[in-house]
Amino acid sequence: MLNDKPTVCVVIPLYNGAESIGQTLDSLTEQTRRPDKVIVIDDGSTDQGPQIVRDFVAPFPVLLLQQANQGPASARNQGIFNASETFIAFLDADDQWHPQKLEKQLALYEQLTADGHDVGLIDCYQMSEFSDGRRQLEDRRKSGQHFADFMRENVINGTSGVLVRREVLVALNGFDQTLRFAEDRLLWTRIAERWEIHTVPEILHRRGVNAGNITAQPIKYYPHKMRFIELFLTRYGATLSKQQRIHFVLANHAEFLAAFSRRGEHAQVIKVFRNMLGHSWQTLFFSRGKPTLRYVYAVAKTLRKTS
Template sequence: MLSSKPATPASVCVVIPMYNAARTIEKTLASLIQQTCQPDRVIVVDDGSSDDCAQRVRDFAAPFPLTLLQQANQGPGCARNKGVFAARETFIAFLDADDEWHPQKLEKQLALYDRLTAEGRSVGLIDCYQKSVFSDGHEQLEERRKSGDHFADFMRENVINGTSGVLVLREAVCALDGFDQSLRFAEDRLLWTRIAESWEIHTVPQILHRRNVDSGNITAQPQKYYPYKVRFIELYLARYGERLTRQQRIYFVLANHAEFLNAFSRSGDHAQVIKVFGQMLGHSWQTLILFNGKPTLRYLYARFRTLLKHS
C-alpha cells in the first residue's frame, strides 16, 4: 500500500512504466540503487506485460520503498499517469524500464532546482543530456540546453532530451491532468509544452541518462504509432494553432509527418512513404523543399522501388 502521509520538501518518486521488460528491468532498478541521492519511493507500473517482469520487480531487493502497480495495456502515458497520481512526493522522476541513470542524476538535478528557486525562479521541470545507445552499436547524443522560458521552442520541436531524464514537479503534472491518454506517441511533447506555458524549464548540462534503443522502440514500429502522431498534430493545433503564424503551422504539420515518412522509409515500407508524402503535399507545396528536399528524395526512391516491384 502507498503511504498517504504528506511529502517532505525535497522528496522524489521515480515512476517506471514497464511492458515486457523482463530482460532489462533489474538493470534499470539497479541504476537507482547507485544514486548518490536515493529516491524516496519507486513506483513501477506494469502495462499489461505477458512476460515475468512483474515477478522480477516483486523479487528485487531494493533499499528504497518499491511499489508495483498493474493495469491492462493502455500505453506508456496512461502507465505514467497511474504512477504520478499514486505518488505523494514533491518531484516525479520518469525512467523507462530499459534505461539507466548516472549515479549523480538526481543529486545534480535537485541541486540545480534548489539553486534556481533560491533565486526566485519558478522551475517546473529539469532534464539532462541523454546518450542513446542503439542495438547496432551506434550512439546519439541529445544535448539541447534549456534555461528558462522555452514555450515557443516546443512549437518547433520537442526540446526535452528524453523522458527518462525528466525531473518534474508533481503538482505541475497533476494540475494538467497528466499525459493525454488518447495518445501513445508524442504525448510527452504535449505535456512538456503545457508545463512550459507556466513554468521554467532547465537542463543539467551533463550526460546523466543512458537510453537503450532496440528493435522494439516505437519509432521502429511506425505503422502502429503513426495514427497517434496524426492525432497529436490535431490536438496540438487545436490548442496552440492560433498562436502560430501560417508559416509556422505549415512547418509544424510537415515536420511531424516527415518524422514518420523517414521511419517508413527506413523500414522499407514504400507504400506508406508514398501515402504520407501525398498527405504532406496536400497540405502544402513546401513539402517539396522541406529539409533540403530529403522527404522528396525518399518519396522518389519509394516510387522507383514500387515501379521495379511491379515491372
C-alpha cells in the same frame, strides 16, 4: 520548499521489459541521492518483468501497480496520482541513470529556486544507444522560458531524464491518455506555458533503443502522431503564423516518413508524402527536399518490384 527536504518518486512504465528492468532498477540503487519511492506500473506485460520487480531487493520502497495494456501515458498517470512526493522522475524500463542524476538535478532546482525562478521541469543530456551499436547524443540545453521552442520541436532530451514537480503534473492532469505517441511533447509544452524549464548540461542517463521500442515501430504509431498534430494545433494553432503551422505539420509527418524510409517500407513512405503534399505544396522543398527524394526513391523501388 527550501525549508523542507524534497522527496522524489520514480515512475517506471513497464511493458514486456524483462530483459532490461533489472538493470534499470539497479541504476536507481546506485544513485548518490536515492529516490524515496519507486512506482512500477505493469502495463499488461506477458513476460516475467513484473515478477522481476516483485523479487527485486531495494534500499527504498518499490510499489508494483498492474493494469490492462493502455499505453505509457496511462501508466505514467497511474504513477503520478499514486505518488505523494515532491518530485516525479520518469524512467523507462529499458533506460538507466548515471549515479549522480538525481543529486545534480535536485541541486540545480534548489539553486534556481533560491534565485527566484519558478521551475517546473529539469532535464539533462541523453545518450541513446541503439541495438546495432549506433549512439546518438541529445544535448539541447534549456535555461528558462522555452514555450516558443516547443512550437518548432520537442526540446526535451528524453523522458527518462525529466524531473518534474508533482504539483505541476497534477495541475495539468498528467499526460493525455488518448495518445500513445508524442503525449510527452504535448505535456512538456503545457508545462512550458506556465513554468521555466532547465537542463543539467551533462549526460546523466542512457536510453536503450531496440526493436521493441515505440520509435522502432512507425506503422503502429503513425496514427497517434497524426492525432497529436490535431490536438496540438487545436490548442496552439492560433498562436502560430500560417507558415509556422505548415512547418509544424510537415516536420511531424517527415519524422515518420524518414523512419519508414530507413526500414524500406516504401508504401508507407508514399502514403506519408502524399499526406504532406495534401497539406502544402511546400512539401516538395521541405527539409532541403529530403522527403521528396525519399518519395521518388520509394516510387522507383515500388515500380521496379511491380515490373
